[in-house]
Amino acid sequence: MPKQLAKGVWLNVIPTTQFKTISMTVDFIAPGNVQELSNRILLAQLLETSSAEYSTQTKLAQKLSMMYGASYGVNVFRYGLQEGLRFSSTIINDHFIGGESLLSEMIAFLRSVIYRPLVNDGAFESVTFARQKQNLMAYLKSLNDDKQYYAEQQLSQLYFKNEPFFATSLYGDAETINGIGAETLYATYQQLLATNQVQITVAGDVSEADLVADLAKWQLEDRQIQSSEIIYRRPVSEMVAKTEGQPLQQSKLNIAYKLPVYYREADFYKALVFNGLFGGTPISMLFKNVREKNSLAYYASSRFDGFTGTLLVQTGIDQSNEAAVKTIIAQQLDAIIKGQFSDEVFDQVIASLINGRESRLDSQRALVNQAMLDQLLNSSVSATDWVNQIKQVTREDVSAIAKRVQLQAVYFLKGEDAK
Amino acid sequence: MKEKHYSDLGETLYSEKLSNGLRVYLLPKEGFHKTYAVMTTDYGSIDQSFVPLNGTAPVTQPAGIAHFLEHKMFEKADHDAFDTFAHFGGSSNAFTSYTHTSYLFSATHHLKENLETLLDFVQDPYFTEQTVNKEKGIIGQEIQMYEDDPNSRAYFGTIANLYPDQPLADDIAGSIESIDKIKPEDLYLAHQTFYHPSNMSLFVVGRLKPAEALGWIEANQAAKTFSKPAPIKRILPPVSQQIIAHKELVMPVERPKVTVGIRGNDDLPTGINRLKYEDAISLGFTLLLGETAPDFLSLYDQGIIDDSFGYNIELQRGAHHVIMAGEAEDPKAFETAVLDILHHATDKLEAARDRFEAVQREAIGSTLSSFNSLEAIANQFDDQLYGDASLFDEVGVIKALTMQDVIATMQQFLGSAGISVQEIVPGH
Numbered sequence: 001m002p003k004q005l006a007k008g009v010w011l012n013v014i015p016t017t018q019f020k021t022i023s024m025t026v027d028f029i030a031p032g033n034v035q036e037l038s039n040r041i042l043l044a045q046l047l048e049t050s051s052a053e054y055s056t057q058t059k060l061a062q063k064l065s066m067m068y069g070a071s072y073g074v075n076v077f078r079y080g081l082q083e084g085l086r087f088s089s090t091i092i093n094d095h096f097i098g099g100e101s102l103l104s105e106m107i108a109f110l111r112s113v114i115y116r117p118l119v120n121d122g123a124f125e126s127v128t129f130a131r132q133k134q135n136l137m138a139y140l141k142s143l144n145d146d147k148q149y150y151a152e153q154q155l156s157q158l159y160f161k162n163e164p165f166f167a168t169s170l171y172g173d174a175e176t177i178n179g180i181g182a183e184t185l186y187a188t189y190q191q192l193l194a195t196n197q198v199q200i201t202v203a204g205d206v207s208e209a210d211l212v213a214d215l216a217k218w219q220l221e222d223r224q225i226q227s228s229e230i231i232y233r234r235p236v237s238e239m240v241a242k243t244e245g246q247p248l249q250q251s252k253l254n255i256a257y258k259l260p261v262y263y264r265e266a267d268f269y270k271a272l273v274f275n276g277l278f279g280g281t282p283i284s285m286l287f288k289n290v291r292e293k294n295s296l297a298y299y300a301s302s303r304f305d306g307f308t309g310t311l312l313v314q315t316g317i318d319q320s321n322e323a324a325v326k327t328i329i330a331q332q333l334d335a336i337i338k339g340q341f342s343d344e345v346f347d348q349v350i351a352s353l354i355n356g357r358e359s360r361l362d363s364q365r366a367l368v369n370q371a372m373l374d375q376l377l378n379s380s381v382s383a384t385d386w387v388n389q390i391k392q393v394t395r396e397d398v399s400a401i402a403k404r405v406q407l408q409a410v411y412f413l414k415g416e417d418a419k
Numbered sequence: 420m421k422e423k424h425y426s427d428l429g430e431t432l433y434s435e436k437l438s439n440g441l442r443v444y445l446l447p448k449e450g451f452h453k454t455y456a457v458m459t460t461d462y463g464s465i466d467q468s469f470v471p472l473n474g475t476a477p478v479t480q481p482a483g484i485a486h487f488l489e490h491k492m493f494e495k496a497d498h499d500a501f502d503t504f505a506h507f508g509g510s511s512n513a514f515t516s517y518t519h520t521s522y523l524f525s526a527t528h529h530l531k532e533n534l535e536t537l538l539d540f541v542q543d544p545y546f547t548e549q550t551v552n553k554e555k556g557i558i559g560q561e562i563q564m565y566e567d568d569p570n571s572r573a574y575f576g577t578i579a580n581l582y583p584d585q586p587l588a589d590d591i592a593g594s595i596e597s598i599d600k601i602k603p604e605d606l607y608l609a610h611q612t613f614y615h616p617s618n619m620s621l622f623v624v625g626r627l628k629p630a631e632a633l634g635w636i637e638a639n640q641a642a643k644t645f646s647k648p649a650p651i652k653r654i655l656p657p658v659s660q661q662i663i664a665h666k667e668l669v670m671p672v673e674r675p676k677v678t679v680g681i682r683g684n685d686d687l688p689t690g691i692n693r694l695k696y697e698d699a700i701s702l703g704f705t706l707l708l709g710e711t712a713p714d715f716l717s718l719y720d721q722g723i724i725d726d727s728f729g730y731n732i733e734l735q736r737g738a739h740h741v742i743m744a745g746e747a748e749d750p751k752a753f754e755t756a757v758l759d760i761l762h763h764a765t766d767k768l769e770a771a772r773d774r775f776e777a778v779q780r781e782a783i784g785s786t787l788s789s790f791n792s793l794e795a796i797a798n799q800f801d802d803q804l805y806g807d808a809s810l811f812d813e814v815g816v817i818k819a820l821t822m823q824d825v826i827a828t829m830q831q832f833l834g835s836a837g838i839s840v841q842e843i844v845p846g847h
Contacts, residue, residue, distance in 0.1 A: 017449075021787075058711055065781040097784075295554070295555075316560060344506070347506070358452050
């Protein structure tokens with residue numbers, strides 16, 4: 001059970017001896033916007049590489065190495081309307097390394113890097129700030145070399161053209177980041193530490209009492225949570241399409257649909273089964289028909305995001321096959337609406353989804369994420385309940401879901417002769 | 420069934436060699452919900468030329484055939500193995516490297532049925548003109564996807580530069596032209612030669628009872644007949660130390676990329692000493708260019724390297740090399756700096772003695788952590804490369820390493836190594 005350490009500050013403990021490690025995350029969460037998201041990206045880049053106590057990467061790395069290669073990372077996540085700055089660390093269980101106690105050391109380390117950043121005169125230290133900002137800008141540029149990512153990002157910008165927060169990638173907006181100064185960012189960070197909802201999550205061979213004792217030194221004052229609304233219900237819009245040419249061997253056809261079904265709300269499990277049948281598994285109709293039957297793609301899949309009610313399709317194809325692939329994708333949706341799929345494939349999809357859910361119990365990271373999300377949503381569904389919900393979904397349910405899928409945006413990255 | 424307990428890991432590995440030669444490994448993991456199984460043949464993209472089983476004349480097959488075969492194994496006359504796994508909730512996949520081809524599933528239920536499906540589909544080939552030709556479109560798209568990926572081009576380009584006169588110079592998937600030549604009979608011949616149980620292993624890890632799982636595997640194998648095992652005759656071109664020292668490739672990328680490949684020309688030790696060699700090289704590079712190294716910080720602060728910088732130590736049948744890669748605004752400065760560090764490796768390592776304990780601890784922790792992941796254990800396990808030793812012995816090997824071992828091994832490796840630089844240059 002989650003324990004409230006202060007108002008707006010939660011500790012989620014998952015005691016388990018399944019793993020050789022103890023994994024801990026500290027999340028600062030608030031409703032997002034483009035500026036805040038960009039701030040967080042730059043904070044993550046800075047705080048992952050420096051602090052007052054560990055002023056350079058080598059000092060930081062030396063400390064982590066001495067802690068038997070403890071991992072340490074800072075990253076940014078988004079669940080619907082909420083965004084989080086996550087500090088995470090994983091250490092080896094004491095008894096594999098001769099009884100040294102790394103847990104208290106790790107908690108002290110996290111406290112140090114979170115609460116004592118490398119600061120000078122009320123601003124992030126200028127040389128480190130400038131270098132890390134430059135590195136981040138360079139990284140943002142090189143992200144575009146990953147064409148699958150690029151196509152997905154272009155589609156998001158089409159689909160969420162009226163919602164800049166969702167149109168922006170999880171790596172932030174380059175122009176916004178470019179405008180952030182060392183002083184403003186430091187002030188923003190102080191604000192974030194004092195006002196954001198805090199979720200601390202630990203999985204491993206630990207006791208809650210020990211953790212509470214170690215965390216007592218942290219500055220975890222009461223805070224007023226602004227809004228914990230997560231689900232974004234995007235209004236339906238006119239269908240938009242865009243084609244862009246680039247010198248590439250392979251073209252990318254990406255499609256966005258609105259599917260107004262939301263995380264853990266009515267019909268959520270039906271939508272999961274629908275997505276598994278449509279393109280979410282390697283036995284799906286997209287995989288079978290675009291790839292296996294017609295030999296038109298290496299990948300053809302779909303993904304459903306229950307936090308925004310979005311269904312995304314992605315394919316990598318030859319540029320001459322755009323029309324054919326579009327037709328086959330539309331036919332698969334239509335076939336599901338009409339119930340034209342076998343009992344066998346339907347059962348296989350159900351079995352695959354169950355396998356996927358149960359397998360997540362074997363991932364420490366997945367356990368941590370789920371516990372944090374449950375607390376954020378203030379609801380939880382055990383793996384057993386989840387499986388039971390999936391088993392109750394019928395063929396008719398899935399056809400009914402397919403009828404609610406609305407085409408909203410099509411992006412085609414057209415490969416033009418590279419040579 | 421052999422049983423070996425590794426107390427520093429808290430793991431017990433069970434193993435058995437079946438009468439048909441198949442090597443079986445079983446690792447029960449307390450508290451886990453799924454079981455992961457991987458069946459591997461000692462056959463990869465470099466094994467293009469060989470004397471077929473029961474044959475006399477050598478053949479040379481088209482580049483990319485091992486990967487093509489991997490794709491085609493799933494399709495049968497009346498069903499697809501993917502679907503059979505899915506029926507039992509199993510999630511299946513496969514991958515091909517330069518020296519191995521592996522087929523896998525993971526499942527939280529129906530272990531027996533999923534294991535039987537794995538053994539059956541890997542041992543029962545079915546190829547026709549039509550199914551083979553159909554696959555050419557799919558793999559063609561896969562090849563083109565990687566053609567557009569600068570990291571993939573940089574990596575495969577570097578390996579090709581290091582081994583220009585070896586089959587390693589061909590991409591694992593081959594080329595559109597080479598795979599076009601593949602015929603069903605080529606696939607049958609490769610399967611017959613390299614998929615004999617005596618050339619394969621099966622590693623099962625996670626939720627399982629060793630005796631029960633072995634019983635299912637034995638019963639499945641006992642019901643099938645195989646030809647008598649015979650040694651495989653692979654034909655490789657004579658080994659020369661010729662490399663391509665420098666190459667540039669123009670691609671429509673945002674930032675230049677540099678890859679430095681270091682080819683080991685030294686003779687590797689055998690058995691557990693090979694594991695020791697590999698770990699010593701790994702510690703050596705961490706000391707020279709890992710995040711705790713002063714040179715790393717200096718290059719980072721000068722903007723010569725950034726967070727994209729990384730390196731990988733690769734040791735496989737017939738070859739070993741280190742690949743270092745990163746994005747670099749100034750590729751020449753990157754190249755000069757990295758080569759300078761390698762050139763002065765011994766002095767730099769001598770000066771790094773005070774950091775040895777830290778990198779040793781880091782390596783121990785990283786090995787222990789990998790035992791959290793069923794996939795990591797099974798995929799990394801190789802029962803042929805290190806004699807009787809394996810990754811289960813790695814923590815002990817790292818603990819026993821000394822700074823002197825690291826310096827001596829680095830000298831052995833770098834002393835006769837060939838170095839090649841591959842640049843990806845932005846442009847059209």
